[in-house]
Amino acid sequence: MNTKTLKAPPQQSVELSLPAPAKLNLMLHIVGRRADGYHLLETLFQFLDYADTLHFNSRDDGQIILHTPIDGVAHDDNLIVRAARLLQKNSKSNLGADIWLDKKLPVGGGIGGGSSNAATTLLGLNHLWRTELSLPVLAELGLSLGADVPVFVMGRAAFAQGVGEKLQPVDLPEPWYLVAVPPVSISTAKVFSDKGLTRDTEPTNIRTVLKQGGHNDCQAVVERCYPEVRNALILLNKYVEARLTGTGSCIFGGFPNEQQAAKVANQISEKLPSFVAQGANISMLHRALQNLSER
Ligand SMILES: C[C@@](CO)(OP(=O)(O)O)[C@H](O)COP(=O)(O)OP(=O)(O)OC[C@H]1O[C@@H](n2ccc(N)nc2=O)[C@H](O)[C@@H]1O
Numbered sequence: 001m002n003t004k005t006l007k008a009p010p011q012q013s014v015e016l017s018l019p020a021p022a023k024l025n026l027m028l029h030i031v032g033r034r035a036d037g038y039h040l041l042e043t044l045f046q047f048l049d050y051a052d053t054l055h056f057n058s059r060d061d062g063q064i065i066l067h068t069p070i071d072g073v074a075h076d077d078n079l080i081v082r083a084a085r086l087l088q089k090n091s092k093s094n095l096g097a098d099i100w101l102d103k104k105l106p107v108g109g110g111i112g113g114g115s116s117n118a119a120t121t122l123l124g125l126n127h128l129w130r131t132e133l134s135l136p137v138l139a140e141l142g143l144s145l146g147a148d149v150p151v152f153v154m155g156r157a158a159f160a161q162g163v164g165e166k167l168q169p170v171d172l173p174e175p176w177y178l179v180a181v182p183p184v185s186i187s188t189a190k191v192f193s194d195k196g197l198t199r200d201t202e203p204t205n206i207r208t209v210l211k212q213g214g215h216n217d218c219q220a221v222v223e224r225c226y227p228e229v230r231n232a233l234i235l236l237n238k239y240v241e242a243r244l245t246g247t248g249s250c251i252f253g254g255f256p257n258e259q260q261a262a263k264v265a266n267q268i269s270e271k272l273p274s275f276v277a278q279g280a281n282i283s284m285l286h287r288a289l290q291n292l293s294e295r
Pocket residue numbers: 025028037038039040041043109110111112115145146147148149162163164188189192245246247248
């Protein structure tokens with residue numbers, strides 16, 4: 001196979017291109033643990049207008065081929081390939097797909113790149129293959145791939161409970177965020193298995209969170225284990241109240257407009273890479289699908 005020619009999608013013949021946006025956890029409380037070891041969370045998810053892009057062409061032979069590998073992730077382990085095969089199995093579709101990924105979201109950054117790639121694959125191929133599974137069915141399928149997949153499938157900013165699958169949509173302000181990317185990739189499983197992680201925050205509710213905010217229980221562990229993140233927080237906190245998203249490594253702060261966020265991004269740029277993006281209550285993926293259905 002000539003991988004060189006396959007690295008980029010064949011521009012003219014791509015049937016469908018869709019974004020796979022990032023998320024932030026504006027707060028993340030750990031309120032307990034299930035018998036299977038998974039943690040019970042309360043978290044506020046908001047999307048960012050900042051995304052990977054996935055390109056899809058359908059195939060008649062049923063094969064799923066991802067042409068753009070991610071370093072350190074085997075083809076068949078990639079959440080894109082796993083999501084495509086899961087949809088194939090559950091829809092009994094005979095079709096396959098050629099898929100290309102333009103990766104922009106940092107891997108292991110706590111902004112949900114892998115889960116978002118999986119959700120975009122489920123919704124994208126559901127559209128391309130005309131398999132017509134409903135969003136709740138796709139969200140349930142997605143949950144078997146990762147705790148974060150359902151929120152990306154549903155596409156609405158939400159207060160989440162359980163392991164992240166019990167979703168209550170919320171309307172939040174949509175500020176501009178500066179998201180700093182410390183030079184480290186963090187394993188979610190490693191943070192959740194840390195002995196020092198506190199797992200006993202009092203359960204709260206959506207109204208209290210919207211009024212009083214919250215914190216991220218993973219932050220203390222990540223600050224202790226990763227000096228890159230600790231130092232990034234010290235730096236960004238000089239300009240704005242900064243917090244970890246998910247299990248890290250990314251940290252973020254909110255601004256009333258793009259200019260103010262970009263100014264700080266510029267001021268820290270020599271020490272800390274970052275990007276600026278607006279918060280979104282409806283994900284870019286859902287806005288793109290809406291546009292398709294209106295065409
Ligand atoms: C912590 C959060 C917050 O949004 O995000 P990230 O920082 O990973 O982006 C998520 O709950 C992560 O969701 P996701 O990245 O899909 O995690 P999964 O693949 O399901 O789980 C990875 C591993 O983390 C642990 N895990 C995950 C979720 C959870 N509620 N409890 C856990 O204990 C388990 O050990 C699991 O094997």
